[in-house]
Amino acid sequence: MENIAPTDNTPKRLFLLDAYALIYRAYYAFIKNPRFNSKGLNTSAILGFVNTLEDVLKRETPTHIAVVFDPSGPTFRHEAYEHYKAQREETPEDIRKAVPIIKEIVEAYRIPVLQVAGFEADDVIGTLAKKAEIAGYDVFMMTPDKDYGQLVSDHIFMYRPKHSGGFETMGPEEVKAKFDLDSHEQVIDLLGLMGDASDNIPGCPGVGEKTAVKLLKEFGSIENLLQNTDKLKGAIKDKVENNKEQIEFSRFLATIKIDVPIELHEESLVLENPDEEKLAALYADLEFRTLLTRKNLSATQTPTSKNTPKADTQQTSLFGDINPETHEIEVTASAYSHLATIATTPHTYRSASTAEERYALIKNLLQQSSVCFDTETDSLDVFSAKLVGMSFAWKEGEAYYVPVPADQQQAQQIVDEFKPFFANEEIEKIGQNMKFDLLVLANYGVEIKGTLFDTMIAHYLLQPELRHNMDYLAEIMLTYKTIHIDELIGSKGKNQLTMRQVPLEKITDYAAEDADITFRLKQRLEPKIKENGLESLLFDIEMPLMRVLAEMEQNGVLLDDVALKQSSEILTNEMLNIEKEVHTMAGMDFNISSAKQVGEVLFDRLKIIEKAKKTKTGQYSTNEEILESLRGKHPVVEKILDYRGLKKLLSTYIDALPALINPKTGKVHTSFNQAVAATGRLSSSNPNLQNIPIRDEQGKEIRKAFIAEPNCYFLSADYSQIELRIMAHLSQDANMIEAFKSGQDIHAATAAKIYHLPLEEVTSDMRRKAKTANFGIIYGISVFGLSDRLGIPRGEAKELIDGYFATYPQVKEYMDNCIAKARVDGWVETLLHRKRYLPDINSHNANVRGFAERNAVNAPIQGTAADIIKIAMVNISRRFREEQLRSKMILQVHDELNFNVVHDELYIVKSIVTREMESAISLSVPLKVDVGVGQNWLEAH
Numbered sequence: 009m010e011n012i013a014p015t016d017n018t019p020k021r022l023f024l025l026d027a028y029a030l031i032y033r034a035y036y037a038f039i040k041n042p043r044f045n046s047k048g049l050n051t052s053a054i055l056g057f058v059n060t061l062e063d064v065l066k067r068e069t070p071t072h073i074a075v076v077f078d079p080s081g082p083t084f085r086h087e088a089y090e091h092y093k094a095q096r097e098e099t100p101e102d103i104r105k106a107v108p109i110i111k112e113i114v115e116a117y118r119i120p121v122l123q124v125a126g127f128e129a130d131d132v133i134g135t136l137a138k139k140a141e142i143a144g145y146d147v148f149m150m151t152p153d154k155d156y157g158q159l160v161s162d163h164i165f166m167y168r169p170k171h172s173g174g175f176e177t178m179g180p181e182e183v184k185a186k187f188d189l190d191s192h193e194q195v196i197d198l199l200g201l202m203g204d205a206s207d208n209i210p211g212c213p214g215v216g217e218k219t220a221v222k223l224l225k226e227f228g229s230i231e232n233l234l235q236n237t238d239k240l241k242g243a244i245k246d247k248v249e250n251n252k253e254q255i256e257f258s259r260f261l262a263t264i265k266i267d268v269p270i271e272l273h274e275e276s277l278v279l280e281n282p283d284e285e286k287l288a289a290l291y292a293d294l295e296f297r298t299l300l301t302r303k304n305l306s307a308t309q310t311p312t313s314k315n316t317p318k319a320d321t322q323q324t325s326l327f328g329d330i331n332p333e334t335h336e337i338e339v340t341a342s343a344y345s346h347l348a349t350i351a352t353t354p355h356t357y358r359s360a361s362t363a364e365e366r367y368a369l370i371k372n373l374l375q376q377s378s379v380c381f382d383t384e385t386d387s388l389d390v391f392s393a394k395l396v397g398m399s400f401a402w403k404e405g406e407a408y409y410v411p412v413p414a415d416q417q418q419a420q421q422i423v424d425e426f427k428p429f430f431a432n433e434e435i436e437k438i439g440q441n442m443k444f445d446l447l448v449l450a451n452y453g454v455e456i457k458g459t460l461f462d463t464m465i466a467h468y469l470l471q472p473e474l475r476h477n478m479d480y481l482a483e484i485m486l487t488y489k490t491i492h493i494d495e496l497i498g499s500k501g502k503n504q505l506t507m508r509q510v511p512l513e514k515i516t517d518y519a520a521e522d523a524d525i526t527f528r529l530k531q532r533l534e535p536k537i538k539e540n541g542l543e544s545l546l547f548d549i550e551m552p553l554m555r556v557l558a559e560m561e562q563n564g565v566l567l568d569d570v571a572l573k574q575s576s577e578i579l580t581n582e583m584l585n586i587e588k589e590v591h592t593m594a595g596m597d598f599n600i601s602s603a604k605q606v607g608e609v610l611f612d613r614l615k616i617i618e619k620a621k622k623t624k625t626g627q628y629s630t631n632e633e634i635l636e637s638l639r640g641k642h643p644v645v646e647k648i649l650d651y652r653g654l655k656k657l658l659s660t661y662i663d664a665l666p667a668l669i670n671p672k673t674g675k676v677h678t679s680f681n682q683a684v685a686a687t688g689r690l691s692s693s694n695p696n697l698q699n700i701p702i703r704d705e706q707g708k709e710i711r712k713a714f715i716a717e718p719n720c721y722f723l724s725a726d727y728s729q730i731e732l733r734i735m736a737h738l739s740q741d742a743n744m745i746e747a748f749k750s751g752q753d754i755h756a757a758t759a760a761k762i763y764h765l766p767l768e769e770v771t772s773d774m775r776r777k778a779k780t781a782n783f784g785i786i787y788g789i790s791v792f793g794l795s796d797r798l799g800i801p802r803g804e805a806k807e808l809i810d811g812y813f814a815t816y817p818q819v820k821e822y823m824d825n826c827i828a829k830a831r832v833d834g835w836v837e838t839l840l841h842r843k844r845y846l847p848d849i850n851s852h853n854a855n856v857r858g859f860a861e862r863n864a865v866n867a868p869i870q871g872t873a874a875d876i877i878k879i880a881m882v883n884i885s886r887r888f889r890e891e892q893l894r895s896k897m898i899l900q901v902h903d904e905l906n907f908n909v910v911h912d913e914l915y916i917v918k919s920i921v922t923r924e925m926e927s928a929i930s931l932s933v934p935l936k937v938d939v940g941v942g943q944n945w946l947e948a949h
Contacts, residue, residue: 022140022277023070023167024133026151027077031057031110033152033169035103039859042102044473045295046484048847050102054294057110060169061117062299064150065279067175068167072145072277074120074136076129077111098852109294116286120276127268130155135268137164143272148177155204157183157195159264188221190228197230200259209261210254214247216619223248230259292347295484347489350521357520359409359512366425369400369408373429376402378461380438380527383445384519386506390447390561391670391677395419396507397515398426399523404531407520414508423452433457440464440478440526443682446558460551463526466533468683469542469550473845476683482525485532490525491518541841549840549875550682552882556897557680557690559885563896563908564675568713568944569666575709576662583654586647593644600651606630609644616642637796653701661700661710668695680900687867688842688874690900697901714945720895720908721941724948725921727877727903728936729754731786734872737931738839739822743815748933755779762811781812785819786869788862823865830864838871839929876935877903880928887920906945914941 034056043052064070114121124132130153137147141163148167149156156166157178166178176182183192201220203211215223223244227233234256237249248255288305291297299305360369373379380401385393394414401407410426412419429435430449436459439445446456464476474480482488496518497505507515537546591597594613598605607628611620616638621629632652638645668676681691692698701707716722732754736744747757752767759770759778780798781789789797795805813820827849830836835845844867848860877900884897884905895913899906905925909917918939925937942948 020145021070022072022145022147023064024136024149025075026129026133027075029151029153030060031103051294053103053106054109058113070279073279074122074277075114076132077123078129079123079125100853100856101851113290116290117282118280124268124270131265131268132270134159134264134266135270136272138266139272155264157192160192194224196259196263197224199262200230200255203258209258211258212247212251212255230255347487349489350491350517354405356406357517359516361411366410370426370429373400376435378436380523382439382522383448384507385448386508391672393448397519399519401523401527404528407524409516409519411512420452423454427454430454430456436461438527438530443554443558450562461530463529463533464683465550466537466546469546470536472686478526481529486528491521545840545842549878553878556881556885560897561677561679563898564673564677565898566715566717567665567669567676568715572662572666572713579654579658579662583651586651590644590647600648603630606648614642640799665695686844688871708946711945716943717908720910721914722944722948723907723909723941725905725925725937725939728938730873730903731869732782733931733933734869735786736933739819741816741818745932755782758782761815777808781808785812787866826864827861836864836867838868838875840875842871842875876928880925883924884921887924
């Protein structure tokens with residue numbers, strides 16, 4: 009075993025990691041987009057912790073290190089104060105499952121795991137830090153917790169992860185500056201006075217951070233303050249004198265001990281090289297492929313972690329067994345004990361390079377009922393990509409590769425030879441991410457006919473939360489490790505080969521393996537699609553939609569780059585003017601793009617509220633949600649929000665869009681992603697159209713730049729309040745159904761019922777509040793959230809929500825039923841049986857459970873809306889073909905479809921689009937579509 013500590017002449021640097029603080033931080037960083045492996049294990053906390061550990065090892069090269077955990081039982085603080093941390097929610101189950109695995113990983117790094125019964129991690133870290141300082145170390149306490157500020161010295165530092173990435177090192181001066189104290193040791197007194205809500209330390213009632221700092225500046229310490237209360241006046245005098253014992257006790261609770269019974273064993277803390285075999289096994293079992301690659305670890309032997317959660321197995325799943333209580337997928341150790349490779353698996357992969365070999369292959373292809381194919385290209389840009397080769401498979405373990413030369417004429421001749429196969433409607437075509445292949449082959453005049461089966465989409469329907477790339481699917485479903493692309497062409501850089509430079513023998517194995525493995529995956533996935541009742545969703549919606557999306561990407565959309573340039577100049581000037589206004593209001597110049605400086609100006613200089621929220625890094629929180637809630641407190645807030653909005657608009661769209669214009673077509677060709685959003689919604693990239701601001705003036709500048717082609721109109725068709733209509737259908741609420749059937753303005757109708765007024769007496773403010781409630785209820789808005797969003801007192805917000813449910817009682821009943829059913833099943837589904845799995849629905853942690861409950865209500869609604877517009881897109885595309893129209897569908901954004909319409913086809917296009925969108929599905933209420941026409945997107949919408 010080799011240690012990697014430096015020589016005696018090198019400074020000794022000890023890093024002490026507060027395990028639970030870092031684990032919680034990692035877990036909640038992924039709370040809206042959790043990471044799961046194929047066994048259903050939530051790996052968010054594990055991955056986040058490991059990334060943090062890797063980061064510190066790489067950045068700081070410590071000589072000594074330890075990871076410190078809280079004890080499993082109570083501490084001396086709990087014994088002294090039964091309410092200590094009593095308000096905290098129960099530890100999320102996913103964290104409880106993660107901790108033993110994290111300990112295993114830390115041990116595989118050969119880093120000591122420290123834990124002392126009766127004492128918290130900060131006490132252990134405080135004790136070791138002081139001992140190590142005496143022994144000549146520089147000590148870095150790695151934690152986001154502010155309490156550690158009391159321990160810093162000339163050789164002891166807080167090492168805090170920052171939300172923006174990286175770390176900040178804080179010694180005495182930084183701690184004093186952060187809390188505005190005269191001494192870092194006053195952190196204890198500060199906590200004693202103001203209390204600490206996270207630990208349930210009471211402090212002095214009515215004393216916040218600013219008052220506590222003021223008192224410490226005047227008296228220096230709690231001891232001196234309590235001896236001189238006669239110098240206090242008014243309410244603060246009463247508060248301090250009436251709570252002397254509580255203040256002293258709070259100080260005791262906030263004091264980190266530095267005399268825990270633990271010795272500093274320097275040798276055991278020396279940083280050593282990790283146990284790579286054990287680390288590789290753990291990372292492979294957790295499916296941390298990026299970490300395996302980054303650390304260059306071999307993962308042929310991958311036993312399941314001894315701490316991987318197990319349970320009785322009754323219900324079969326795609327990848328193993330499902331625990332009937334937790335609905336978590338489990339894979340046995342034997343399933344992961346060995347990954348097969350091309351070297352260990354019998355196979356017959358051949359190239360078909362000559363005309364005779366291709367003829368024989370095509371003859372064979374035409375005799376099959378189902379064939380997997382794949383394309384190899386010299387680029388991932390479908391509009392410039394040239395074919396390097398094609399591969400085919402129709403039996404497991406057997407595949408063929410057809411090289412395609414660089415010469416365009418020769419390449420076209422070879423592709424033409426295969427057109428009878430691609431055009432044969434009787435042959436099912438299988439692929440992985442087939443939209444790419446459809447687009448590449450379209451460049452060669454090939455239209456692929458017949459039933460399609462995309463393994464990526466099939467897996468997405470079965471397990472929407474997981475990854476869906478072929479390498480991953482091969483490992484979890486076939487226990488097979490594919491040849492990775494970098495083995496073929498090398499790592500990124502100037503020496504990386506192109507696919508065309510790879511020797512025929514190597515590219516044959518690579519490409520043929522892709523086709524073979526995808527064919528095998530199809531055989532495993534298809535029965536699961538049937539078992540889960542997803543055949544209609546796959547074959548009637550998603551597969552036809554894939555063809556539609558490929559057409560839309562080919563069609564592209566014209567951009568007015570001259571208008572964008574003008575908009576850029578206008579908005580940049582507007583942004584600079586706002587900057588001047590902000591500086592004038594603040595009475596000083598500062599960097600508006602700096603969240604730290606914005607916080608200091610708003611809360612320290614302008615003092616717009618008494619107690620401002622801070623991030624875990626200690627700076628004031630100034631995110632959009634916070635600033636929106638403060639919009640009415642000071643006019644500068646609105647100006648800062650305006651500035652930020654303009655800056656984001658410019659960088660993300662106005663200045664970025666012209667660079668995305670394809671020089672070959674003169675259009676922008678966004679990519680539609682079919683297997684990304686777990687809700688079933690489409691997403692888009694390059695550019696991401698889903699995030700374009702719709703309502704505000706600046707957002708209009710972007711829409712104005714999307715223009716119709718010559719002699720065409722830009723047509724926009726948008727579903728009106730589709731999610732509320734779906735809610736009416738799912739809940740069968742009589743009042744809501746009646747409002748939609750009678751054609752009333754649903755928001756005004758809601759306001760009329762809530763406020764008990766005739767419809768004509770509803771004011772615009774009442775309608776605004778009802779509209780917020782209407783949409784907020786779908787997303788599980790709370791009283792606090794509604795109060796915050798509308799800027800109204802919580803009492804009024806509660807009355808509004810209570811009035812809403814009194815108006816639509818069956819909506820509340822539906823929501824409760826959704827949650828109750830999800831608790832039993834572990835999932836919810838749309839009207840078309842698209843499933844959303846909710847592993848946290850029975851969590852004992854209210855925050856985690858609440859997030860799952862909101863998804864239980866919203867997922868069926870949002871997912872059904874996604875399904876409906878997909879059906880409409882498929883049907884519209886079919887009708888356009890049947891009518892042989894020249895008009896094209898070009899964009900999909902949320903509940904809106906956009907078209908480039910030839911002038912003389914306007915009437916028929918409007919008729920087809922309206923009819924197909926409104927009849928996509930039959931609900932208890934009518935679907936309504938608003939259609940607009942203009943020369944650009946803004947005019948049409």
